[in-house]
Amino acid sequence: MDLSLIIMQLLSGIALGAVLVITALGLTIVFGMLGVVNFAHGALFMIGAYAGLYLASLTGSFWWGLLLAPILIGAFGMLIEFLLIRRLYGRSIDDPLLLTFGLSYVLVEGVRIVFGSDGIPFPTPPQLIGVLDLGIGFFPRYRLFVILLVAVVLLVLWLMLEKTRVGLIVRAGARDPTIMQVLGVDIGRVWLAIFGLGVALAALGGVLAGPMRSVNPEMGSLVLAEAFVVTVIGGLGSIVGAVVAGLMVGVSISLVALFAPEMATIVMFALMAVVLLIRPQGLFGVKGRTA
Amino acid sequence: MTSPSSGEAVAKPAPSGLGWLPDQRVLLSIAVLAVLPWLLPSKALAVNVLIYGVVVMGYNLLFGYTGLLSFGQAAFFGAGAYFNGIAIGRYGVPWFVAVAIAVFLSTCLAAAIGVVSTRTRGIYFSMVTLALAQLVYYVALQAASFTGGENGLRGFTVDRINLFGLSVNFLDPVNKYYVLMGLAALAMWFQSRILNSPFGAVIEAIRENEQRARACGYNVECCKLIVFMLSGAISSLGGCMLALHLSIVPLDILHYQTSGMIVMMVLLGGARSFFGPFVGAATFLILEDVISLWTPHWQIFVGAIFVLFVLFLPKGIWGTLLDVLPIGKERR
Numbered sequence: 001m002d003l004s005l006i007i008m009q010l011l012s013g014i015a016l017g018a019v020l021v022i023t024a025l026g027l028t029i030v031f032g033m034l035g036v037v038n039f040a041h042g043a044l045f046m047i048g049a050y051a052g053l054y055l056a057s058l059t060g061s062f063w064w065g066l067l068l069a070p071i072l073i074g075a076f077g078m079l080i081e082f083l084l085i086r087r088l089y090g091r092s093i094d095d096p097l098l099l100t101f102g103l104s105y106v107l108v109e110g111v112r113i114v115f116g117s118d119g120i121p122f123p124t125p126p127q128l129i130g131v132l133d134l135g136i137g138f139f140p141r142y143r144l145f146v147i148l149l150v151a152v153v154l155l156v157l158w159l160m161l162e163k164t165r166v167g168l169i170v171r172a173g174a175r176d177p178t179i180m181q182v183l184g185v186d187i188g189r190v191w192l193a194i195f196g197l198g199v200a201l202a203a204l205g206g207v208l209a210g211p212m213r214s215v216n217p218e219m220g221s222l223v224l225a226e227a228f229v230v231t232v233i234g235g236l237g238s239i240v241g242a243v244v245a246g247l248m249v250g251v252s253i254s255l256v257a258l259f260a261p262e263m264a265t266i267v268m269f270a271l272m273a274v275v276l277l278i279r280p281q282g283l284f285g286v287k288g289r290t291a
Numbered sequence: 292m293t294s295p296s297s298g299e300a301v302a303k304p305a306p307s308g309l310g311w312l313p314d315q316r317v318l319l320s321i322a323v324l325a326v327l328p329w330l331l332p333s334k335a336l337a338v339n340v341l342i343y344g345v346v347v348m349g350y351n352l353l354f355g356y357t358g359l360l361s362f363g364q365a366a367f368f369g370a371g372a373y374f375n376g377i378a379i380g381r382y383g384v385p386w387f388v389a390v391a392i393a394v395f396l397s398t399c400l401a402a403a404i405g406v407v408s409t410r411t412r413g414i415y416f417s418m419v420t421l422a423l424a425q426l427v428y429y430v431a432l433q434a435a436s437f438t439g440g441e442n443g444l445r446g447f448t449v450d451r452i453n454l455f456g457l458s459v460n461f462l463d464p465v466n467k468y469y470v471l472m473g474l475a476a477l478a479m480w481f482q483s484r485i486l487n488s489p490f491g492a493v494i495e496a497i498r499e500n501e502q503r504a505r506a507c508g509y510n511v512e513c514c515k516l517i518v519f520m521l522s523g524a525i526s527s528l529g530g531c532m533l534a535l536h537l538s539i540v541p542l543d544i545l546h547y548q549t550s551g552m553i554v555m556m557v558l559l560g561g562a563r564s565f566f567g568p569f570v571g572a573a574t575f576l577i578l579e580d581v582i583s584l585w586t587p588h589w590q591i592f593v594g595a596i597f598v599l600f601v602l603f604l605p606k607g608i609w610g611t612l613l614d615v616l617p618i619g620k621e622r623r
Contacts, residue, residue: 037414087602093413094360098558099601101551105594113588225425225547228418236415262433269426273407276419280410 017250042224048203077199235285349525363424371530401523561610
């Protein structure tokens with residue numbers, strides 16, 4: 001087993017982890033602000049992939065699909081918050097979770113009605129087909145693009161949250177919504193926007209994953225479990241946690257696949273169990289809130 | 292077509308002076324289940340109501356009575372079915388010994404998952420149970436030499452039930468129903484016994500106010516773990532019933548969609564009520580049966596109905612009915 005192979009596998013893992021980071025980030029931001037875990041997150045990821053595929057074939061360009069799908073699905077997410085989830089604030093913490101679970105049934109079956117139950121191949125954009133010579137080995141261009149794009153998105157999100165007035169309101173709102181209302185901020189609008197952002201991130205993850213996995217109505221259920229594992233390891237509500245844990249999970253899946261392929265699907269759950277036994281609140285989680 | 296479930300749900304209690312009913316809940320539930328095959332359109336549907344009723348009842352101990360929203364109950368349902376099938380098919384164990392072994396091993400599995408998951412609280416608990424149950428799913432998928440992998444577990448059939456010198460033809464649907472009802476009755480007695488015990492009061496105290504229960508000197512972590520194991524044990528008995536009924540164990544039984552279905556059933560019927568799980572299982576399965584007659588996309592309707600229940604009828608059908616009836620509130 002030579003070193004270059006391991007480094008290539010590491011890069012693969014980072015690409016895999018990058019999609020996980022984006023998806024888990026949507027989940028964790030929504031939880032941090034609204035205290036809601038969105039069980040339809042996986043279904044919305046899947047719908048994002050379908051929307052990207054549909055828009056790409058409609059406009060004839062992958063790039064429009066990549067840009068428009070998250071915006072459209074994000075708007076759809078805001079509609080969900082406005083029509084359904086808003087009614088449950090102040091009720092049991094389990095209720096939004098149950099509602100979004102029922103919603104995921106509806107969404108998955110809706111996609112089956114429109115697009116059929118079979119998987120659809122998602123063509124890689126022509127500019128990104130093929131591999132790039134990195135000196136030590138060849139790496140798919142598309143995966144490199146995914147890593148770079150996710151890095152840019154993370155940077156933009158970080159700047160938005162830490163350096164702008166909107167970000168200040170969001171961070172303060174996560175800490176104490178009541179005080180924000182006293183200060184005259186319409187917290188309902190902030191929640192609406194944050195839920196939309198979370199869903200848009202899920203959809204972006206779906207479009208990015210499209211060319212790496214096949215697109216089918218069930219793809220969301222696997223992703224939901226993966227996103228849960230990542231947020232639990234990183235600490236629910238922690239953005240840094242989602243990034244670190246997402247990369248950690250991606251890299252460990254891909255390294256384990258190299259040495260023991262049959263353990264690849266199991267390793268992330270084992271990782272989660274170990275983290276929980278040592279730090280029940282997750283690596284970057286705040287104690288007292290959830291554990 | 293939906294009338295059997297609502298009819299059966301309304302028929303049991305008469306409108307007044309029913310304070311004695313909760314004391315006889317096990318006998319009353321058995322009485323309703325005994326006539327169920329003759330009320331539903333098919334015997335197969337009745338058997339499914341019985342099996343899922345037991346599984347959901349076990350889950351209700353965790354969710355309804357202790358307030359722990361687990362999304363991983365399929366692990367124990369499936370483990371019961373797999374262990375039972377493997378014990379019979381691979382090791383040729385008599386069926387009732389296989390049931391005992393399967394429930395024991397599933398309870399051990401529940402202990403292992405419980406140790407990790409009961410360390411967490413609230414929403415975290417839901418996510419962790421889901422993830423750990425998915426782990427069980429993938430292990431079953433990978434260990435194909437034991438479990439049959441994607442094809443499910445096959446190669447074990449119980450065609451005669453021999454017990455106490457009696458030999459019953461298990462292939463006859465009516466016999467099958469009443470044999471399985473015997474197991475269900477056992478589970479109901481056990482569940483009722485737990486709920487009536489001081490431990491049953493403690494888990495409800497944990498649900499109402501965990502910190503206060505802790506302040507009263509109860510070991511909350513230990514109680515949660517025990518209830519997690521008891522709940523897994525009862526649900527795994529449902530799994531054994533499924534294995535005996537189908538003679539195959541589909542891999543899907545372990546998927547988290549099954550856990551989700553269990554959650555839906557308990558909410559449709561009514562969490563925190565003794566008979567609610569059976570009402571919920573019947574409602575879900577009848578809806579599936581009826582809607583799939585005219586469209587394969589029954590899930591979209593069931594999902595939508597479930598969303599409406601969460602929004603407008605969070606106590607479920609049976610729970611809402613019990614609120615209307617003059618029955619003592621503390622014991623149901």
